[in-house]
Each structure stands twice: as structure tokens, then as C-alpha cells.
Amino acid sequence: MAELSFNKDHGYLEGLVRGMKAGILTDTDYHNLAQCDTLDDMKLHLQSTDYGKMLSSSEEDLTVSLVDSKLRENLVTEFSCLRSNALPPLSNFLDYITYSYMIDNVVMLITGALKQRDVAEVLPRCHPLGAFDQMAAVGIARTPTELYSAILVDTPLGREAVSDTNLDEMEAEILRSKLFKFEADRRAFIITVNSFGTDLSGADRSVLYPSCGKLYPEGLQLLARAEDHEQVKAVADCYPGYKIIFDDPEPESGCKTLEDRFFEQEVKLNTLAFLQQFHFGVFYSYIKLKEQESRNIVWIAE
Amino acid sequence: MLLECMMNGHAILYTGVTLAFWSTILIVGTCYTIFDLGFRFDVAWFLTETSPFMWANLGIGLAISLSVVGAAWGIYITGSSIIGGGVKAPRIKTKNLVSIIFCEAVAIYGIIMAIVINMAESFSGTTPETIGARNYQAAGLTVGFSNLFCGICVGIVGSGAALADAQNGSLFVKILIVEIFGSAIGLFGVIVAILQTSKVKMGD
Numbered sequence: 001m002a003e004l005s006f007n008k009d010h011g012y013l014e015g016l017v018r019g020m021k022a023g024i025l026t027d028t029d030y031h032n033l034a035q036c037d038t039l040d041d042m043k044l045h046l047q048s049t050d051y052g053k054m055l056s057s058s059e060e061d062l063t064v065s066l067v068d069s070k071l072r073e074n075l076v077t078e079f080s081c082l083r084s085n086a087l088p089p090l091s092n093f094l095d096y097i098t099y100s101y102m103i104d105n106v107v108m109l110i111t112g113a114l115k116q117r118d119v120a121e122v123l124p125r126c127h128p129l130g131a132f133d134q135m136a137a138v139g140i141a142r143t144p145t146e147l148y149s150a151i152l153v154d155t156p157l158g159r160e161a162v163s164d165t166n167l168d169e170m171e172a173e174i175l176r177s178k179l180f181k182f183e184a185d186r187r188a189f190i191i192t193v194n195s196f197g198t199d200l201s202g203a204d205r206s207v208l209y210p211s212c213g214k215l216y217p218e219g220l221q222l223l224a225r226a227e228d229h230e231q232v233k234a235v236a237d238c239y240p241g242y243k244i245i246f247d248d249p250e251p252e253s254g255c256k257t258l259e260d261r262f263f264e265q266e267v268k269l270n271t272l273a274f275l276q277q278f279h280f281g282v283f284y285s286y287i288k289l290k291e292q293e294s295r296n297i298v299w300i301a302e
Numbered sequence: 303m304l305l306e307c308m309m310n311g312h313a314i315l316y317t318g319v320t321l322a323f324w325s326t327i328l329i330v331g332t333c334y335t336i337f338d339l340g341f342r343f344d345v346a347w348f349l350t351e352t353s354p355f356m357w358a359n360l361g362i363g364l365a366i367s368l369s370v371v372g373a374a375w376g377i378y379i380t381g382s383s384i385i386g387g388g389v390k391a392p393r394i395k396t397k398n399l400v401s402i403i404f405c406e407a408v409a410i411y412g413i414i415m416a417i418v419i420n421m422a423e424s425f426s427g428t429t430p431e432t433i434g435a436r437n438y439q440a441a442g443l444t445v446g447f448s449n450l451f452c453g454i455c456v457g458i459v460g461s462g463a464a465l466a467d468a469q470n471g472s473l474f475v476k477i478l479i480v481e482i483f484g485s486a487i488g489l490f491g492v493i494v495a496i497l498q499t500s501k502v503k504m505g506d
């Protein structure tokens with residue numbers, strides 16, 4: 001029965017998001033971009049897509065980081081256009097999307113504070129989608145408890161996930177893991193693979209695992225005990241979706257890293273979200289696809 | 303603790319109203335039974351003593367109001383999608399007005415039926431035993447409900463048509479065929495209602 005009342009509040013925004021999704025770069029665009037030799041060439045090609053005059057409006061030298069920040073700015077403009085027109089419950093949903101960026105920003109600020117770096121230095125590096133009002137004030141706090149009681153308790157994060165007992169670097173991974181399902185599984189795998197060389201024991205690792213996703217709970221217990229790549233592969237074989245990702249690549253096609261394969265799978269799932277009308281998944285998928293597009297463009301530019 | 307279970311105002315309102323309604327009915331029914339006043343609850347008296355013209359006019363009212371609700375529902379569902387899709391693909395704006403016209407047709411069926419019942423009803427009859435009036439009410443109900451659902455159906459399909467047209471222009475005509483079939487069910491309601499009213503005789 002969702003279709004009976006969905007359009008009353010969210011019909012316009014859904015139409016808008018689908019229109020914006022139609023403007024995402026296609027195969028031919030990527031082909032053209034890949035054949036460019038310089039950044040100016042790329043700028044020319046990008047002008048004919050939805051990006052338009054965005055890149056040409058700046059007079060500074062064209063560097064890859066400038067392109068990256070402009071793309072990000074574009075995404076933030078579109079997102080704030082959606083968010084400002086949204087009614088609850090869509091506005092709550094869009095806020096949840098920003099929380100993951102907020103958590104990343106908070107962690108970055110905390111590590112910057114711990115290393116005695118100036119706040120003004122760290123602030124520009126924060127992701128703009130995760131900006132919240134009290135960000136600049138984070139630099140004033142000296143201890144994590146002060147940080148929590150003064151600032152974070154006012155933000156939406158303070159209400160949801162953070163408490164002053166778990167504001168250190170390890171726990172930030174737990175916070176990150178609390179949010180998404182496929183991403184949760186993905187993080188579990190990445191945490192495992194990345195922890196092989198470090199001192200994290202199996203018990204420590206199992207604390208970092210998220211508590212949702214297809215791997216919960218049996219897969220996570222198996223992963224906690226895995227000690228090398230072969231054992232991780234054995235765990236992945238039990239789940240058909242993940243088996244394909246872990247299969248050995250053919251030697252001719254070139255080696256794709258694990259991260260790349262996860263990205264591919266994520267893009268596939270995100271495009272599937274557009275096949276149904278009258279639900280919020282299209283907004284989340286659009287943001288993720290736009291991000292992937294920015295990553296692609298930056299990768300081509302380098 | 304009870305207040306924590308109900309999280310927003312809507313839930314409290316709906317549960318409160320439902321509770322009040324059912325408790326009133328329960329208490330009134332119990333009182334009637336206890337005090338042996340059950341004879342007062344007389345359905346037959348109600349049906350025979352009310353004027354037949356009430357039923358006929360009720361039919362007219364239902365015909366037009368339910369049809370308009372259906373048409374309006376359909377139009378807002380389609381309209382918001384057309385506006386949203388039209389931002390990035392302005393070419394869909396004019397073509398998709400056809401969906402809105404299909405929804406509007408549903409309201410027109412309703413008004414046609416209302417006028418037909420109105421004209422057919424002759425005010426000369428004075429005897430109360432006219433079962434014809436119930437036919438008018440039934441005709442109104444028929445056309446009203448069928449147009450309600452037809453309007454909603456055409457609206458949802460029209461919304462899909464607008465969004466698909468924004469992505470790929472060749473899809474519009476194909477989805478329009480689905481919409482035509484959806485619109486036909488409103489027509490069925492009108493046909494049946496006309497049949498119902500055609501054999502009614504009010505009064506002597």
C-alpha cells in the first residue's frame with residue numbers, strides 16, 4: 001500500500017532523483033574520458049555531460065585534488081537540494097545517510113586532536129556531507145570525555161551511537177560498522193584480511209565485527225578464527241554472493257584487488273534499487289553511485 | 303512505560319478514537335440488553351420509515367464524491383511524478399498530460415451518473431414503498447467505488463509512465479496501453495450503473 005501515499009510527500013523528489021541518475025556517466029563517457037591525455041581534455045569532455053560548467057568556472061590550476069573537491073561539491077549541492085525539500089520520514093532517512101560521513105569526520109577530528117594538530121588544518125579534509133555545526137568546536141576539547149559532554153551530545157550522533165566510554169580509535173570501527181548491511185559484511189572481510197599482519201588477535205577482531213549482515217553470527221565467528229587468506233576464502237565459499245568475489249582471477253584479465261571486486265558488487269546492487277518505484281532505496285543508491293562515479297573520474301585523472 | 307510504547311501522536315490518536323468508539327458501542331449495547339429495551343433497535347422500522355428519496359440522493363452524492371476522490375488521488379500521484387521527472391527531462395511534460403486526462407475522465411463518469419440519476423428521479427411519487435430508490439443508491443455506489451479504484455490505478459500507472467518516459471522516450475506509448483486497460487474498469491462501473499437505473503420506477 002506504499003504506492004497509495006508515497007507520492008504525496010516524496011513523489012517530486014523521487015522523480016528528481018531518477019532524473020539525476022539518468023545523468024550519471026555511461027560507458028561511452030568513460031571511454032572518452034579514458035582516452036584523454038591531459039586534465040584540460042577531461043574538463044572539455046566533462047562539460048558535455050551533466051557536470052557542465054562546474055569545472056570551467058575556476059581559474060586555478062587544474063589539479064586532481066581540485067577536480068575531486070569540485071565533484072564532491074557537486075554531490076553536496078545535489079544532496080542538500082534533496083534534503084531541503086524532504087519531509088519526514090524521507091528527511092530522517094537522508095540524515096541517516098549523512099551519519100556515516102559524520103562518524104568519519106569525528107574520527108578524523110579526534111585523531112587530529114590526539115596528535116596535537118591544529119583544527120583548522122584538519123577541517124578542510126572532512127567530508128562536507130558529514131558537516132555538523134559543532135565541528136569547529138571539536139578542537140577545543142582536550143579529552144574524549146570533554147568532547148562528548150560539550151559537543152557530541154548535541155549532535156545527532158550523540159543521540160544514536162556514541163557514548164563517552166567508547167571514543168577511541170578502535171571503537172570508531174564499531175561505530176562505522178553499525179550502519180549498513182552489505183557494507184557490514186564487506187567491512188568484516190576487509191578487517192579480517194587487513195588484520196593478518198598486525199597484532200589484532202582473534203578475540204579483538206570479533207569485537208570489531210558488526211552485528212548485522214548475512215555473515216552474522218556464524219560467519220563472523222568463523223572469520224574471527226581465520227588466520228590466513230585461504231581460511232577466509234573457505235568462509236566466503238559458504239555464501240554464494242561472496243564466493244564469486246573471492247574466486248581466483250584468470251591470469252590474462254589482470255589482477256583486481258578485493259576492494260575493486262567489492263565495489264563492482266556494490267554498484268550492481270545499487271543499480272537494482274532503481275527497478276522499483278515508491279521506496280527510499282533510490283536516494284541511498286544514487287548517492288553511492290555518484291560517489292563511485294567521482295572515484296572513477298579521479299582514478300582516470302591520475 | 304505505556305507512553306514509551308506509543309511513539310508518535312498519530313498512534314495515540316487512532317488508538318484513542320478506536321477505543322472510544324468500541325467502548326461506546328459496547329456500553330450502549332449492554333444497556334439496551336440489560337434494560338430490556340432491545341425492541342428499540344429496530345432495523346425494519348428504519349428501512350421502511352425513511353424516505354426513499356434519501357436513498358436516491360445518497361446514491362447521487364456517493365457517485366460524484368467517490369469518483370472525485372478517485373480522480374484526485376490519481377491526479378496527485380501522477381502529477382508529482384511528472385513534475386519530478388520533468389526537471390531533468392522537460393520533454394515529458396506535454397506528453398504525460400494524457401495520464402492526467404485519463405484520471406480526469408473518471409471524475410466525468412461520476413458526474414454523468416449523478417446527473418442521470420438526478421434526471422431520472424421523479425418527485426411525483428408519494429407512496430413510501432418504492433424499492434426503486436435502493437437501485438439509485440446502488441447505482442451510485444457502483445459507479446463511485448469503481449471510479450475510486452480506477453482513478454487510483456490510472457494514477458499509479460501514470461506515475462510509472464512518467465518516470466519511464468523520462469529515462470527512455472520509447473517506453474511511454476507501451477505503458478499508455480496499460481493505462482487504457484486500467485481506465486476501462488471505470489467504464490464498466492458506469493455501464494452497470496446505467497443498467498441499474500434504467501429499470502427503476504419511482505412512485506406510482
